Amino acid sequence: xxxxxxxxxxxxxxxxxxxxxxxxxxxxxxxxxxxxxxxxxxxxxxxxxxxxxxxxxxxxxxxxxxxxxxxxxxxxxxxxxxxx
Numbered sequence: 001x002x003x004x005x006x007x008x009x010x011x012x013x014x015x016x017x018x019x020x021x022x023x024x025x026x027x028x029x030x031x032x033x034x035x036x037x038x039x040x041x042x043x044x045x046x047x048x049x050x051x052x053x054x055x056x057x058x059x060x061x062x063x064x065x066x067x068x069x070x071x072x073x074x075x076x077x078x079x080x081x082x083x084x
Contacts, residue, residue, distance in 0.1 A: 005047040009037060012045045019049075019063060026080055032065045 007015065012034045018027045028049065035046040048062030070079040 004038070005050040006038060006044040007034075007047045009034075009043050009045040012047065015047075017049055019057075019059070021080060024080070026063070026067050026082065028063055028066050032062050035062075 013030050015033060016027050016030055017033060018025050020026075033048045035048050038044050038046055049057075049059075066083065068081040068083060070081075072079065
């Protein structure tokens with residue numbers, strides 16, 4: 001089963017979701033958050049982020065397009081920084 005988050009297309013452009021890691025907040029731009037209408041002529045758009053519950057999330061290209069990302073394999077950690 002595929003989980004899709006729908007938002008009215010006339011309001012999705014004003015949304016800018018923020019993800020918080022530790023004490024750092026990272027905002028997802030409206031242009032990457034809006035994946036477009038669910039079908040031709042639809043007034044519902046697909047949101048680019050959806051949670052898997054309160055204990056885990058999968059963050060993908062919608063989030064990663066909005067931050068610099070560093071993968072530190074030696075120390076098993078990932079770092080994020082705001083785009084300049």
